[in-house]
Amino acid sequence: MAKVLIIAEHDGRSLSPATAKTVQGAHGLAADVIDVVVFGDALDAIAQDAAKLAGVTCVRVVEDASLAPALASRLAPEVVALSEGYTHILAPSTTFGRDLLPRVAGLLGCNQVSDVMEVVDARTFKRPIYAGNAIVTVRVPDAISPVLATVRTASFAAAAASGSAKVEAASAQAQDPGHTEYVGAEGSSGEGPDLSSATVVVSGGRAMGSSENFELIGSLAKKLGAAVGASRAAVDAGYVPNELQVGQTGKIIAPDLYIAVGISGAIQHLTGIKDAGTIVAINKDPDAPIFEVADLGLVGDLFQLLPELEDAL
Template sequence: METKQLATLVVVEHDNQSLSVDTLKAFNATSKITDDGATLPVSALLIGHQCSAVLDALKRVQGVSQIIVIDAAEYQHPLAENLSALIAEVGKAYSHILAPASTFGKNLLPRVAALLDVGQLSDVVAIESLDTVIRPIYAGNALARVRSNDAIKIMTARSSAFDLVAMSDSPVVENVITLETTIVAEHSEFISQQKVKSSRPELPAASVVVSGGRGLGSKENFALVEQLADKLGGAIGASRAAVDAGFVSNDLQVGQTGKIVAPQLYIAIGISGAIQHLAGMKDSKVIVAINSDPDAPIFQVADYGLVGDLFEIMPELLEKV
């Protein structure tokens, strides 16, 4: 497969109103894709419907040389089945295609890779050269250096490994191309979306995350986590065990099979620290753990640990905060 240009295409995640934080971090990752020290030209692919607000934000992203806009009613609700075919069509002209390693990116890019008959570099945490990246394996216990010989490098960037891209106060991207290409999904259709609405910050964007585990014992006791998060202006997270027990919905799960976060402060309450959970939060700047078991694995990664009964500690902590 021949590529037409040495350049990067970033698939933009959005809700037709605003850019996702994960996408802003993916843009930062593109600055590491260099050829003889020079960053490759970066194009942003915006697919949606009535998404002018997102376009306005994209124009302020530093480092973007071109924005490709496809605005059509068919893309009001993103479906991987037709989006992937469209991305593959546009992306075949690029040497690198990149998206955040969010649910959005994980749903789309493997399909794009299959359509282009290339492999995928998943959950990339560092980019060393045009063809070599670093990605975690074994639930983050080891890092693998992976080289791709494919003509098109398709990768998802782990958001916790990259900072937010710099944005200007005024538009800096002048090259905007509008395409009329639309591909209708023949075998799937959008029915409905169930999304938890909360005044709390989203997990990937929060600077403070308070997570609860099985140690809380019940859905009612999980209110202790919510109260602390509200006092600290933070987001709520949970371990797989807490989600499986029905304490909270699965969109709050932090870990290998949930969301990967790296806030300034991560507080783990009643979480033992299974390796799958640690994989989702161990890059946090400061980790605080509260657990009754002094041998709990969570204490091995915690900066501050408090051993004791959380039902005695939490009311006192809430009072003092």
């Protein structure tokens, strides 16, 4: 029977919503045990959040100053040390999980299933390949244990915060390899909702023309209580920072409402939004590929339409 270990993602202050979605993904494994492990320093609040996730059996808390901020080369051997007895080890398919879990797989000498979008059974999964242009069903042979997988967070709702799992402290067991050091980070101002988990997202593309013009997107987003996103072209042009990029190499998101403004709709971008509830496209080119996937399309000049839309709300 399945015994699952989920590696929690957090930023040192709160548990990432990606963790709750990974737990939801694990529900499809018909597991007897779903444990969540949290690595870091001063983890009380984060561990309590993890303990509330529906279906979680036990939260294992590994506190050590050397485990924060998270570095894959430091965490991977800790995961291996805890892996004994588990049939599955899961992590969210975020930059955190995608950095860490393949290193764990390397240490364990096994392959990993990337970006699980559907759990067929405990050993069979569906995942996107070719930027989402094909879906492959992958089966992990019975001889391979544990099964390692990253979970595509856009494919699963967050597990409800209705549980009350026990919380257990564990000690760090592995050595710091000492060859990798955290230097620093720079990130978004933290204004508005988080792009990865927002229910409404307004994104701008290259047609915005400048970072000043991109304020139109920010302003509309604010009015809608939405997160701001961007196409790769807009990020490459320097209008907005990289963490706003939506698409194959940016964030894969599933908001209820996605408004794409001045985005032509390259397949790499569409990959990032195909799970959105309703897609609205505003573009002056009626032949833009974005209209092929949009539920509601409006053809016209965005510089005229955006202020009009904001006024109408």
